[in-house]
Amino acid sequence: MKPLEINTEKAEGVTFVTVSGYITASERDDLDTALESLTDEHEKFIIVDLKDLELITSDGLGVLIRAHKAAVEYGGRFVLCGLKGNVLDVFRMTALDKVLQLYDSVDAAVNSAPA
C-alpha cells in the first residue's frame, strides 16, 4: 500500500477529496499538487475527508493551510471532515481547529452553512 492515497470526486457543486494514510514531509508534495490543481480551478466547495488519515505532521498541516488560504482568497470554501482520535489531537494541539473548519462527517460538511 502506498503511504498516501488521494481520491478526488466531483459532484453537484462540491468536490470531495478523500485522503488516507500518512502526510509527512515525504508525502506533502503529492497532496499539495492535488489540492493546488483544485484551488487553481477555483473549485467553489472542497470537502476533504480525513477519516482514514493515520498520521499528519507539520508539513501536512502546512499544505492544508495553504489550500484553505487559496480557497478563501477566491471566495471558495475548503473544509475538513472525519478527523478523529490522535489525528484530531494534532489539529487541536496546534490550535488549527480554530483556523480550519472541521466537521464530524461528510454529511455534516455538505450541510454546513458558509462561515
Add this chain to the structure above:
Amino acid sequence: MTDQERLLVEPVNEVTVITFRDKKILDEAVIQEVGDALFDLVDKQYKTKLLLNFENVEYLSSAALGKLITLNKRVKEENGELKLCNIISEIYEVFRITKLNRLFEIYDDMEQALRRFKRRES
C-alpha cells in the same frame, strides 16, 4: 539594510531584495555560502517575499541553479514568492535551455519585478 559578505539585503516594503555581490557564483564554497545566507532569510528571519537581483552576476554554475530550485520550493511551502531580475542574456540562456525560465518568474528589472508581488490582503 543588512550587510552580508556575499549578499546585499534590502527591504523594499514587504519584499526583501537580495543583490548578489559576486560576479561568479561557481565554486562550491561560494555556492554553499550564498545558499546558506538565502535559506537563513527564510528559515531564521521568516522572509518569504524574495527578489533576487542578478545585476552583478556574470557566471552561474548548475549547482547554483540547484540551490535556487530548492529555495523556490522552500519559499513556496511558506506561501511566499520568489522572483528573479536583472539576469544578463548569457545566464538567461542557461535558464531557457534548462527550461527553468518556466519554473522561475524572471523580470527584466527590479521595478517591474517589485510591481508583480502580491499585496498583503487587508
Add this chain to the structure above:
Amino acid sequence: MDAWHSLKIPSIPEKIHDVEASVAEVLEEHDFSGNAIFAVRLALAEALANAIKHGNRQDPDKQVSVKFRIENSSVTISVRDEGEGFDYNNLPDPTAPDRLELPSGRGVLLMRSYMDQVTYNDKGNEVTIVKGRGVEKCAQ
C-alpha cells in the same frame, strides 16, 4: 535489547516514511501502546524533516544519522544532521495569533507536546527524543 541501532539516510524527504515506519515496526514488536507509537512516528517524522530541510537543506551529499534504543519502558531516538544547528530556545510560538495561519513552524511544538523528553545538543544539530511505552487501553 539495550543496544543502539543506527542508520543513515541521505537528505531526501522521501526517505522519512521508511525510517519512521521501520522504527514503528520495532516498537510494535516491543508492545508499545498504539498512542505511544503514533506519538513517536509523529515526533520522529518532524525531527527527520527538520534535519533534512533546515539542517542539511536537502543537500543530497549530506546525511542524517538516526540512532535508537529501546529500554524496558521507553524508547530513545536521536536524529543528527550536518548543519550549523539552530537556536531551539528562540522559536516563535506557532499558535500566536499573527503566526497561526502561517504554513510552517509547528514541528518543534508537536515534538515537545508528544514526547516525554526533547533535548538538543549545544550546537543544535542533534535532537534526542524519549517516549515511554504507554499503557494500552483494555478492549471493551
